[in-house]
Amino acid sequence: MNLPIIDLSSPDPLSTAISIRQACIEYGFFYLVNHGVENDLVKAFDESKRFFSLPPGEKMKLARKEFRGYTPQDPTLGLHGDSKESYYIGPMADSASVKLNQWPSEELLENWRPSIEAIYWKLFYCCFCLPQ
Template sequence: MAGGSLDLPVVDLASPDLKSAVDAVRKACVESGFFYVTNHGIQDGLLEALFAESKKFFELPLEEKMLLQRNSAHRGYTAPYAEKLDASSEFQGDLKESFYIGAVGDVDMPNDPNQWPPKESDFHLGRIQ
């Protein structure tokens, strides 16, 4: 939005009313697609480490990221233009890249395990703490 501003909704997870929080997330997703979360209980240091590792991963050359290409269980890297979330769009795909993970350590999950960058990376949640 050129020259304008965007006020994103804020979802406060401190409220004991879980239904209100769920409703707020749904409304935010439908109306703007984005939202802030407050009182989530995640320590600032962990968030900073996760963002730093994410930045390092997405700065890698495409060839290296493609070694972790999204698998049949939808876990791993997705390159720019590989997804088209708006089927009515005239563009070939979305100018975004992403890295999908699923539940960590849930042995009852029937899906394939998560894919992670090489061991020297702290990208895996278990190595950041």
């Protein structure tokens, strides 16, 4: 299968959005090029692989509370829902919200939090703080 390649440097954002939607409908995945995320931030994906490779008991120590943390895969959903494992964090701009985020211990995953925070801030800045 050849996955679609979506170029985020396109001057036509509506066309890009339509391409992303179509790729999600037809394939469920796609490649992004010219996304502006530096390679060192992409290491968050390596850290995610480490996290999701942990034994279920370790991940469940961070079970989702207040919409933050780990959500296990739900095999009962089958083709009728989203059956992936997930890990949610929320806004990190104010101290009350930051405290709701859950993080694995540094002893378990030394680079998890710094990697996830780095990509969060990069994507937040790219999406919300740049002039339109």
